[in-house]
Amino acid sequence: MNRRSFGKYIGVAALMPTVLKPKETLADLKILQEGISETHTSIPDVIAGRLLSEEEKLWMTEFFKNFDKSMADIRSMDLPHDLIPAFIPKYPPKKSKRKLEATEE
Amino acid sequence: MDKDLLFKTIPELAKLIKSKKVSPVEITQNYLKAIEKDSPKLNAFVTITTELALKEAKLAETEITNGNYRGQLHGIPYAAKDLFSVKGYQTTWGSLVYKEQQFEYDAEVVKRLRNAGAILIGKTAMSELAGGPPFATATGACRTPWDLSRWSGGSSSGSGASVAAGLCTFALGTETWGSIMCPSSFCGITGLRPTFGRIPRTGAMPLSWTMDKIGPLARSAEDCAIIFKPTQGSSHDDAFSIDAPFSFNKKKLMERVSKLKVCFVKEDYEKFGEVEVGKAFSETLQVFKTFGIEAEEFQIPDFPYEPVATTIITAEEASIFEPIVRNGRVKDLIDPERRGEVLGGQTITAVDYLKCLRLVTQMRAGFDKIFERYDVILGSSTLTTAPPIVAKMSDVFKGGNIIEAAENLTGIPAISVPCGFDKKKLPIGLKIIGKHFDEKTILELATAYQMATDWHKKKPNLK
Numbered sequence A: 001m002n003r004r005s006f007g008k009y010i011g012v013a014a015l016m017p018t019v020l021k022p023k024e025t026l027a028d029l030k031i032l033q034e035g036i037s038e039t040h041t042s043i044p045d046v047i048a049g050r051l052l053s054e055e056e057k058l059w060m061t062e063f064f065k066n067f068d069k070s071m072a073d074i075r076s077m078d079l080p081h082d083l084i085p086a087f088i089p090k091y092p093p094k095k096s097k098r099k100l101e102a103t104e105e
Numbered sequence B: 001m002d003k004d005l006l007f008k009t010i011p012e013l014a015k016l017i018k019s020k021k022v023s024p025v026e027i028t029q030n031y032l033k034a035i036e037k038d039s040p041k042l043n044a045f046v047t048i049t050t051e052l053a054l055k056e057a058k059l060a061e062t063e064i065t066n067g068n069y070r071g072q073l074h075g076i077p078y079a080a081k082d083l084f085s086v087k088g089y090q091t092t093w094g095s096l097v098y099k100e101q102q103f104e105y106d107a108e109v110v111k112r113l114r115n116a117g118a119i120l121i122g123k124t125a126m127s128e129l130a131g132g133p134p135f136a137t138a139t140g141a142c143r144t145p146w147d148l149s150r151w152s153g154g155s156s157s158g159s160g161a162s163v164a165a166g167l168c169t170f171a172l173g174t175e176t177w178g179s180i181m182c183p184s185s186f187c188g189i190t191g192l193r194p195t196f197g198r199i200p201r202t203g204a205m206p207l208s209w210t211m212d213k214i215g216p217l218a219r220s221a222e223d224c225a226i227i228f229k230p231t232q233g234s235s236h237d238d239a240f241s242i243d244a245p246f247s248f249n250k251k252k253l254m255e256r257v258s259k260l261k262v263c264f265v266k267e268d269y270e271k272f273g274e275v276e277v278g279k280a281f282s283e284t285l286q287v288f289k290t291f292g293i294e295a296e297e298f299q300i301p302d303f304p305y306e307p308v309a310t311t312i313i314t315a316e317e318a319s320i321f322e323p324i325v326r327n328g329r330v331k332d333l334i335d336p337e338r339r340g341e342v343l344g345g346q347t348i349t350a351v352d353y354l355k356c357l358r359l360v361t362q363m364r365a366g367f368d369k370i371f372e373r374y375d376v377i378l379g380s381s382t383l384t385t386a387p388p389i390v391a392k393m394s395d396v397f398k399g400g401n402i403i404e405a406a407e408n409l410t411g412i413p414a415i416s417v418p419c420g421f422d423k424k425k426l427p428i429g430l431k432i433i434g435k436h437f438d439e440k441t442i443l444e445l446a447t448a449y450q451m452a453t454d455w456h457k458k459k460p461n462l463k
Helices: A003-020 A026-034 A054-075 B010-018 B024-042 B050-065 B108-115 B157-164 B181-187 B221-231 B253-257 B275-290 B305-320 B322-326 B336-347 B350-373 B402-410 B439-452
Strands: B045-048 B077-081 B119-124 B147-151 B170-175 B190-193 B213-218 B262-265 B296-298 B376-380 B414-421 B427-434
Touching: A054 B305, A054 B336, A054 B350, B010 B024, B010 B221, B024 B045, B024 B050, B024 B077, B024 B119, B024 B157, B045 B157, B050 B119, B077 B108, B077 B157, B108 B119, B108 B170, B108 B221, B119 B157, B157 B170, B157 B181, B157 B213, B181 B190, B181 B213, B181 B414, B181 B427, B190 B221, B190 B439, B213 B221, B221 B414, B221 B439, B253 B439, B262 B275, B275 B376, B275 B414, B275 B427, B275 B439, B305 B322, B305 B336, B305 B350, B305 B402, B322 B336, B350 B402, B376 B439, B414 B439, B427 B439
Parallel strands: B077 B119, B077 B170, B262 B296, B262 B376
Antiparallel strands: B045 B119, B170 B213, B190 B213, B190 B414, B376 B427, B414 B427
16 A cells, blocks of 8 residues: 555545445434433333233333433433442441542543 | 220330230230221231231240340330231232232341240231332222321331331331331331341342331331341341441430531422421421531532432332233233333343442442531421322422432431421421431430420320
């Protein structure tokens, strides 16, 4: 590859999204994460090994109307990579060194 | 039937039993008669364990006569929420789905109370699978003895109603999110929710492994301390249970209490609750002033407590009740919203669930900071008094009291004590919240409050 052909490759690569039009762009992904996720808008037909009735799907749809709304903010939060899930409080209790800023590095 | 005996506190009854002025059999028979008469009005009991109660009462009587007195709980009749397994009796979990269920072993907490000499008199009504509105229960809406057209609260509905109505000396309840505080408040009794992990849950229905707690509902904070002592401590079968020291002593109580640093949560009672509840809360602050305590207002750390609690509970209950999704019995749950939760919970992602658990770590750090400055947080147990049994839950729990979700997520202890009545003569609850493992301080402050007031001594006039 010489300097001229390298330039051509770069140009082709840059134009690829306009020709191939990928389904998911970064902008779409953001909407997916902040809004209602696909999993929850299309309730699976089979859960726990059996086909759900139409009525059961309706109960689930009602549940997800509120659930997805309340989870939207939580899904968009950044958490420190080393933040471990809480389970049992320790005795004797110690002061936590964990900073409260969600964006802590 | 000696009505006076029905409303005695544990130390009062224990004194009579120890001195052999009253026998455990006499007390038990007294309660059994009261249950027969009043429980149907309240829908408070699911099962009355008459045979077992009389057997345990006779044993206690023999032991005490022979000079083998085990302690203050010896010969005291109590009831247990119908989610604790008791060998030989049904354990319905408040649901038609499990109405025939039986276990061949006793719950750990039932065993511990038996070892302390307490007598199991019956199993109390509860909300379906420990959650939901008044109608969502296998035994009919449970009513507060203060007004039979109103709800006793949930999910430890029958435990609250039976103690308030004088159908047992104390009862066991559980709390995942408000299930001890709410019935204690609506029924005008004292309820302790210990630190997460303090009382092992072996043999109790799980709703959320990371949030379920067991605690007593009784007539006073001192009663709660007496019940808490032999029931706390780790068990091999509950991996989340933990050992920590506990002591309770009324000596020099006021001296210790006067040194406490106290803060309170400001609530918008007009918007989310009832103004009279707010007024009663302000009056309690005046009582604490007489102890030398000046409570300061504080701001709860900003986190999405309620969505996080909802997600964790829903994901865990979906896993726990997955068998009824598989076999289709989920359709037999009474509350349609609950059916949606148990079904919908099946598709909550592990990523969402774990993110919520990680947020709890940050919430705990936030509360650790508050408890660096303060020993105790005060608030209202509920922002309303007992609602009509036909009320919509969205009208009763309109918002506010966000700290309740925070307390339950972080696993800190709290006690609810009666602190007044509204114009409808319905009881109002005060909540005292403490640090992890510091049940001692909240029990002491609650005891000091009950030494200065007599709200906890009021009895409903159940006709």
